[in-house]
Amino acid sequence: MSNKTLIFAHRGSAGTYPENTMAAFSAAFNEGVDGIELDVQLTKDDIPVIIHDEMVDRTTNGSGWVKDFTYQELESLDAGSWFDPSFEGASIPTLEQFFDFYSQTSLVINVELKSGVVRYPGIEKIVLELINKYKIRDRVIVSSFNHYSLVEMKQLDPEIETAILFMEGLYEPWNYAKGIGAEGLHCYLPVAVPELLVGAAKAGMPVRPFVVNEEQHITNLIKAGCDAIMTDWPERAIQIRESLLIE
Template sequence: MTHIFAHRGSAGTHPENTMLAFKEAARVKADGIELDVRLTKDGEVVILHDDKVDRTTDGTGFVKDLTTKELKTLNAGAKFKDGKFRAEIPLLKEFLEWFKTTELVCNIEFKTRSLKNFELVRKTIAFIRDMKLEERIIFSSFNHFAIVYAYRVAPEIETAPLYSEGLFNPWIYAKAIRAKAIHPNFRSCPKELILKTQEHGIKVRPYTVNEKNEWLRLFKCKVDALITDFPEKARTFRDELKR
């Protein structure tokens, strides 16, 4: 069965990367949650997609230039649906305290461009190990140096490269970097590539899939999971197909 991963939580219905969105994903029985992490000025691991807070909050500035205390004063729901939601920017450790009470899987995407500074990766791994959540976590990133580093430090945690353009024989690449899955843009994974990749023991989880025609195509291809902003709609559609 194809699993449903809630992109930044239920980002189509609630402010992205907030506890409101994550709890909504759990409520609608998504199989997993996808979220993004980066470092604050004072070295905390915070859940936020962009390098700046401008798009999603009522604040301005780069995350790396703001302290945790400063970030906590912002409303992460300010720009969503006319600001009818009020939500804090969560720290990863706050999310994990809640997450460990669920049965969900979590895909953590590293938001870092560095090819040699992996403080974000090390701190994230430390939190996960402290809470003994290794078996329920997947690390992904467009920065493949980060996930290779993660594998070397924590080989027990699954890794998956994110990419937006087509890769030649992605199963070969995945195995070369010890990844157990690929997370391609849904436009970069035709049926033949999906099946061939799975034949080689590599899971396929396309992102960000929000249209019914693409849900249908990917369900028929039996991808291992799809990442969507609308987990409730995708799950309902999947259930209807099984009838």
């Protein structure tokens, strides 16, 4: 199997660590992943922070909308205990804190802009400035369910790599993606059907399905030569990939 399917840690090693925390990202790095996927939103004072939900209730001991907290207020929340008491005190990281460490690695970074429910004016420019500050543009993929955000990114920097996020069984989505200047398809696992994988490969567009956690799904996608998978269990996925390479 010459084409190695890349393993992206979805929100870090989210199966074994509290998602989108430095502990989860650090674990993923130590497990030997190829890439890390994370979610970015803006605080009240326009600091890009890494958190999935628009509200802090599920993954912290706080309550309310991310957009209504200053970073200083967010930083004091406990983002670990909800997952396991042993992670008490884990905090919501800033994108800059993450880049500070990961710019020293060779990992591919998938930054998802969470600009669909809350629009976060200026999030594209703020994130792009940080990417350029750390000189990691050549290994960052910017994705979003809000495709207007991706077009905005391309207008700011035509060279930045973007990928459309989608949940639906779109027909020939590579044509649509090319139409907005995107270079990748980040689709919901159930719509990563053979027709999509084959057609996208012919069109030269990488497919990176999410969230691929079941052993059978991981195995099938690797065998199908899928470009990459997003998984909460990267260590397991890497082991499966290694065993298939030995076969």
